[in-house]
Amino acid sequence: MRTKMLFPCTMIAVWTSGLLSVASAQTVTDSVNVKKADGSERNVMLNASDATKPREIQIGLPSEDVNVYENGLPAVYSSAVHKLQYHWRSDASLGEVGLMSPSESAIRTGNIAYSVDSYSKLGQKEFKGILNYRANHFGMQQFDLNVSGGIGDKWLYSGSVYQNFDPGSFEAKFDEYTDRMQMYRAGITRLLGNKGKISLQYKYAYSRNTGNELNAAPFIYVGDGSIKEIPGFEPGLASYGPASGEIEYMDVMDGKMKKANLRDLADNRSHEIALLTDYTFDNGAKWSLNMKYMNAPEANYVDFGGSTISELSVEDGYTLADGTPYSGLVEGRRTWLHFGKVQNFLITSELEKRFGNHQLRFGLNEWYYYLDYHSSSFQWVGSVKEYPDILTASDGSRFYGFNELSPEYTVGSENKLAVYVTDNWQISPKLNFYYGGRLEYYRMSADQVAHSRYSGFYIGGTAPDGEVITPANVTKDKLNYAATAQLTYNMTKHFGLTADATVATRFPRINEYAGTGPTEEQYKRVTIPLIRGGLFYKNSWIDLTSMVTYIAKTNNIDQQNLTKPGTSEGKTVLLIYDIQTLGWTTSAEIDPFKGFHLHALFTYQKPVYKNYSAGVTFNDGTQMSVNANNMIVKEIPQILVELDPSYNITKDLRLWLSFRYFGKTYANLQEALYFNGRWETFGGINWSVNKHLDLGVSVVNFLNQKGAKGTISGSELITKEEASKYAGCYMSGSYLRPFTVEFSASIKF
Template identity: 50%
Template sequence: MMLATVSISAMAQNEGEKSNSKEEGNRNVMLNAASANGPREIQIGLPSADVNVLENGLPVTYATNPHSVNTLWRGDASLSHQGLLKIAETAITTGNIGYAVNSFTKLGQKGFNGTLNYKSNHFGLQEFSLNMNGDMGKDWYYSVNMYQDFDPGTFKIKSTPYQDRTQIYKALITKRYNNNAGEFTLGYKYSNSHNVYNYATQSAPFIYVGDGSVKEYGKFKLGTTSYLPTENTMTYRNMRTGELEQTTLYDACLNKSSELTLMNKYHWDNGLDWMVMARYDHSRGAMVYQTPMALVDLKSQDNEGLYDYKYRGLDGKVNSYDGQYVQSRMSCLNAGTIDECLFTSELTKKFSRSTLRLGINEWFYNIDYCSNTTMYDQSVPADGTYALRLWDANKRDSYFYDFNKNASEYYKGHENKLALYLTHDWDMTDKLNLYYGARLEWQSLKGENAAVKNADGNFVGRFADYHLGATAPDGTLIAPADLSYDWINYDFSVAATYKMTKNFGLTGDFTYIVQHPKFEAFAPATMPNTNKISVPLGRVGIYYNNQWLSLTSMFSYISKTNNNSTLNLQHGSEIKAAPLSYDIQTWGWTTDAVMHPFKGFDFHCLFTYQKPTYKKFETSVTFNDGYTGNINATGNIVAEIPEILIELDPSYMITKDIKLWTSFRYFSKTYANINEAYYFNGHWETFGGVNWQVNKRLALGCTVVNFLNQTGAKGSIAGAELITKDEAKGIKNQIMTGSYLRPFTVEFTASLKF
């Protein structure tokens, strides 16, 4: 299931620095308030697409659903470099909009070199990363790496042994030739990951007070109490075969990948450089959403006596449930068998005042994917104990129901992108730098999905026990539908920096991207909007640099047309999927400053004000009782997105070997549903720590996450999309479900070089 999320970014790029740099700094990409071991998402004011992470010039994964970045990439000892590509660079070289984490694998060097990294936290995380590299004589080199992660999360869940269990192994052999002018590398990587916490565990009940604040529900502690039932099995109906099958949460999250990589670099004395990167990956990608839906008050006047919930005790006996609340959950078991073949080559020529680059991408992606959905009900334990799975004896005699009814997905086939791109970074004068580039891309998509039309020409929505070969209530046979598309996409970018004085100057850039839907957009029950997706991004501002200050201030505009999304709308206990296509636009002002007021002290601060709004955001769905749920959010502030963002990052070198640092991130008020009915007050995300370089071989560190110990909810409220402002006015101190802030965490790190 593809859930629509939206986010916003501070867009400063430190343009006062040398403008031909492909990367920018000061973003702390691995300092993450949402994950203990993944890169931070740098938000840009648009619905979040794939998190771009590159390794050796190629995307770590072509599509993050169902193969998420964290299952096959970590910022571990195997990497020689990590940076953050600028938006323009990402657009031209990959065709995607947004920042991208840029990383390179550590290759063998002369002698023997080793690095052992260790990380732990007070919840029991154990993370190890070991790299060893060296030479084998006659210009042959090796590099091997092992990564092991045992992460129980911030609370124990009895349905799986870990919330993250990941293994990654890498081995590379390098031949340097022609007096080190050339370098050829053959690499292999194997990864095995059960990544549960990303989508299954990030929800909890709380009391919504009514003024943007929340308080705890009974003894349930946000972030440190499990909201998952203890039972390990899930029953679902296979979308492909129609058979009822069983799996466990841990097994359903299994990701496996085998990758073969070829890299070649060559440098000529005339300033010409040639780079070739190629990778073949055969993998199983998988993720499980356990999305909270309806929250029913059994003891309200409207529901008194309508339900008869039961549960099975440890002794096997059937018992009546006497709790007040029942939570329904939709489990989406996303999985696909994937073959990727990615190839990128670049020629770069350096002249006295400019650098010219010509590149080509040939990216092939083949997938057989489906998302089997299943519903179940659970208790809402006010005493903070583990939840129980329940069933309503008035309706059924088992836990699981509505197989594939709501958000089941299917597609099979391949997508191919062939692109040519060019960039030119030119110091036209000592005062004026001009950077421009363009990308021309052919996107071809061919395969099948399950968007089936009936005799009237309307798409058949999902229904209970939906699968290929099933018969719909109106008599339509559900059979795969062929699809085939060919599109031309293009991007261009231009940036200019003019130095008015030695310290002060003007800067601006404009990037325009034209895309079309990716293969995954064809997964739901209806066809997506296949019109072009256009993304213009323009910025203009000033910069000022001196010995102790580097400052950039910019106004920006970004928009995107034809965002394809699916909302799961809820009325009573019924859930309906509502597809829609909408536009979004964001105006913003960002000021980014790095200060060095005195020796040993650095201070980075970033302020962003923005106004992200929906455009043409309208959809409706009719439920079985005849009620029509309408949403018209045109002009509304984008849900989950703050209008003010502040980042404060001071650090101080106590001695030449000991660094004390903190990082504060402020997010202002955010709306928790599309109709602006519910909202959460602003909050701080805080980090702090000390790093000690004990000697040239040993480094130690201690980091505290959320050291202000703020607790509360964030994101959206489950099942609340149809609630209007008028309806929400009278809602006070009501139990609801949503996601939460990462709890107080103490982390310890050690790095040993040998």
């Protein structure tokens, strides 16, 4: 493709023109018992990136996965293919939603992260029902119903229906909704006197989230950390996806050319059956055994990406669908089609017993995961406007570069068999010692393709070097471990010291073999140590904690598309590197006068890359490299501020606000490009009209903040010395939701 460059830049970023909330605050508060752990539940259900899942709480490392647990088991085993929001929502079927600390999560699950811990409503002897309704001024309608009660003296039942019809903040054209979700649950419980209960639950979920692929918009990178809108295109209120979802791609499984519509490539269906058991013995020991089988015969989604925005002339030979010659701005667009089938069988059992000053817990995980997954990729040239045209090249083609950019394939399973133990030891009235350990046998068996990708790549095809593309099996048997220790000393009635250390390890997972995967030399243990220490102060109106934190991660695996600057040519490379973060966090829960509460948090952190270097050779023989050693990790801000005030005007009327500040973040690997800090804001008012009716109004992004965050794809090879060249560059990227007014009602009966 011959082009005349407007600017020598190849970029993708994330537009910040708004915020999202998973569930309105009144819905969470009124229908779900919010458990607090590690100081606060921290508004995990107010997500500034995605309205369909909890937000990620920063710990100084890039997120590996969204960590949500339901009844002691992963809501989804992995979000790498079967996304969390396709199978789980915070709805009226949940009785409790809390937050596990990174230390607790490491022992119970093997992963260091803040993890959402949710539990289902099982019912009670009297009949109860709740109907939640939400809507916004863009036309979203959400219905959420739960009914529960008793049958005789020994049986309980619970049933739920969740329906979401969200057209998004603009018309998608090829789909009437950007998020269509329906979920049905039914459960029955047998009471075992006053000793315990056994529950059997079934869940069916269907989801189609085309908003995932339409989350892009063009704009101008000014060069000082800010952006400007392109005239005639307001991100968040205009679609950067084609009006027609008709596409053509090469199936990576057999090399055949196929036609499809994007709307039909995002279907997700799943079935789940769970058995939940708990029992209290005469000696006070509490035992639980929870297990579930989940089958998702369709776990599909579509990803869009972009590259260079350039300018075409009529002489370049591109035309519109009707044959009219095209001249003007264009962008090389990239599309990935993901197809998956997922099954898992998960068991978690725990036994708790108090012995004097010791609260002991013994646990077991048996988690089996099966994955059958592949993806196909293709590229196209699109005009830069709302509902861009898919242009036709002079040879008559509309799509090209089939399976050149990181198509993936893996079929296989992984199994985790783990035992863990924790002890909460109250040594004295002033001194507490919490410690625990986890030992996990990990087995992975995966069919994967280690050959580098090329245009026309498919299973069974012949590569340019003559090799036939054939999957090969990789099997690994390893031991992972985790350990934690926390010491808390109350020096006075109000003041004390606390320190803890946690470490967790793992080996590469099955989804990390979907690309070329690590070689035998690259297959190394991933180790994550977390060390914290500080002081706390508590009295009748303030609960204050201030801590210094160190966290690191070795042998992190990342698959990167490295783009040659100024072109749309990209190469996929596998990177293995380390990250280290040193930070200081102060958090407070403040109640200065009756009816008013404030949660405040301040964090300063410095996350840096270690051992991060890679090289790439492009089609013309040009060799380029990236070296990010000791540079700030992209996308992670160094300064974080959270302010969450609320005030009960009367006992029935509550006003709440949530402010989050994310400081300057680097948008590429070598600190060349960055985005300014931004505020994310939520607010609302909740009115308990009577014991049967609650009403609420909330506003997302009430300050109407605009800016950008995230990664500028294609900028990995740009250095600080070259940064000034990119001032005024046209680029495209993902955006967040614009200013949004939401209405809610909750009826209890």
